[in-house]
Amino acid sequence: MTMGNRTKEQYDAYNHSEAGREARRRYKKTQKGHYRDTISKWKTWHRIKLRDGETWESLYITWLVQDNCMFCDADITNRQQKCLDHNHETGFVRGVICKKCNNYKNEVKI
Numbered sequence: 001m002t003m004g005n006r007t008k009e010q011y012d013a014y015n016h017s018e019a020g021r022e023a024r025r026r027y028k029k030t031q032k033g034h035y036r037d038t039i040s041k042w043k044t045w046h047r048i049k050l051r052d053g054e055t056w057e058s059l060y061i062t063w064l065v066q067d068n069c070m071f072c073d074a075d076i077t078n079r080q081q082k083c084l085d086h087n088h089e090t091g092f093v094r095g096v097i098c099k100k101c102n103n104y105k106n107e108v109k110i
Contacts, residue, residue: 035060042084049091059084059093066096074098 014020039056042048050056063084067077076082076098083102085094 038063046084046086047091048084048086048093051092063096069098069101070095071097071101074100 015024039060042056042059048059050059063082066082067075069076070085076096081099083097083099085097085102086092087094
């Protein structure tokens with residue numbers, strides 16, 4: 001199996017090398033890389049599902065532009081403080097909340 005000019009073994013060796021890891025780190029810092037990485041985590045780790053008419057891009061843009069928590073109305077302009085609130089049974093998104101409210105919700109099981 002070839003991937004471009006590389007065989008699968010060469011491709012795997014590069015991906016596991018320090019140069020390959022550094023290339024992935026640089027890519028994830030770009031907007032396109034952050035978008036793909038974030039969407040991938042939402043799909044796999046959190047098992048988020050889309051409602052009819054929703055797209056992953058629209059969901060990502062909502063997450064980017066929402067600057068206030070939907071529960072406590074706190075300012076959440078920092079990406080690390082934003083959480084995508086979703087129903088764990090259905091997988092559907094409810095909104096964007098701050099980490100503090102997300103942790104409280106998990107303790108109380110809302």
